[in-house]
Amino acid sequence: MKKKLTIMDIAKMAGVSRQTISRVLNNKPEVNEATRKQVLRIIEEHGFQPSLQARSMVTRKTNMIALLLPDISNPFFAEIVRGIERTLRENSLNVFLMTTEEDVELENSFIQLSKNYNVDGMILCSPRLDDANLRKLIPGISPVVLLNRDVDTDGVACVVVDAHYGGYAATKFLIEQGHSKIGIIVGPSRAYSSIQRLEGYKKALEDFGIPLDKDLIIQVEVDNKDIHKMTEQLIKKNVTSITTYNDLAAAHVIQACTDLNLKVPEDISIIGFDGIAISNFTNPTLTTMSLPLFEMGETIANTLVKMIKGNEPFERLTMVYPILKKGNSTRSVSFSN
Template structure:
């Protein structure tokens, strides 16, 4: 079998350094025309294709971006990744993607693997890695963009959804429709966005003079596993509306209501959070606090690219959810204006 030539072999044949071979292949201007033509003739003659590892050893770049997510099956993350990948591809960058199902051991292995591959940057969405460890990690893996983590540290940028605002606006919307007995199903407390969403809900009740009833707050610790049970419990407490931590949870609430022979929104109103495409095809269509997920993915990727190019970038970018009305929430306010 014919031996595959390496970048060192081509350099010897051309009588130049491996750095010169790399400069020619990357069309850099620091090579005189005579040497460039000689190197290109030898490359063409031998059909040389350098390995990515060889190129990275010379250029100190791999054109690989590591992306760590808890669950790519979740439409929330899937749409964000679509925006990330499309933007990185347009900039001739490749994605090294790993999902960990929020397993801290897997997350640490991934970060070590990414370091071994000498990736050019990293995008982290990890609600489980604590702040102390993140502050230790980031200087070793910079540049880094954090999703839904606001951490002020050199070498990191943060893209966060204002979940407090979203939780507030969802509750406010229901209150203005005449609901005062509003249940909330909150996602796992390990994610700060769920804590913020709950605080927004509480503030809306306070601002509108509605007493907080702790028994109407349901805390989910394993995604979606207990939503059906929580819906049953809230129905027994005579809530007229339920607001949830994402659209998938809202879909589970609607299914639970169907199982209980209740109609949405006739018997109970439901609001989701995220605005995934699925929300448009639910029956009824879902009212939700919508986030521009694809565009957020583009912002994440563009921010990282600016950091890699040593250009100025926003350390913190805040994304505000927008209420998107479907048919899953009804008004209890009478339209009768007669005395």
């Protein structure tokens, strides 16, 4: 097998230092034109491709961004990633992606791997790592942009969905439609957004003078697992509506209602969260708290780019507010009275 050439090999052929080769590769001005042409000729003749590690030794930059997500199969993350990738690509940055299925050991190993690769920054969505551990890990990989976590520490910016507002607005909408027996299926308890969404639900009930019934609150521990059974539990409590933690869960609820011979929205109203494409294709179409997911990805990437460059101000905390998008899965209960 032919030996792969290194920067040192090219430097020997050209009779110059390794630093000069690096300056030529990175188009630095402090190389005379004759030397530059000679080096470029040798590089072309030998088809030399510098390794990422070799470039980073001199420039201290790899043009690599680490992106850690719990689940890329979830359309919520897939759309955000589109916005991230396009924006980073426009800034000559590449993405190193890993999904962890919320496994803390995998998250820690990926963060360590990112350090070894000397990435220029990281985008991190970690529902399970606690704030204390995040603060310990961040100095070695900063700058960092956190998705749906607000951790106030050096080298970190946060882009957070206002799930409290979303939970409140969804519940308020149902109350204004005449519903008072409102069930809620909440995401995993460890997730910041789940806690906030539930608090929003409770606040809306309080503001409208509706007593809190804890039996109408059901918590999912694994995304979209046992939603059918949870829907049955809520229906046995005579709820007239169910609000969920994302659109995929809402789609499962609609299917469960169909299996139980209930019509949506005639017999029960369903409201989702996120506004992913599936909300337009459920039967009936889904009322949801919609988010600008692609634009969130752009915001996350642009914030990180500003942090890396270090010459522009950036927002430490960016809040994203969901907007109610009406579908056909909700109705006023007054029509059935």
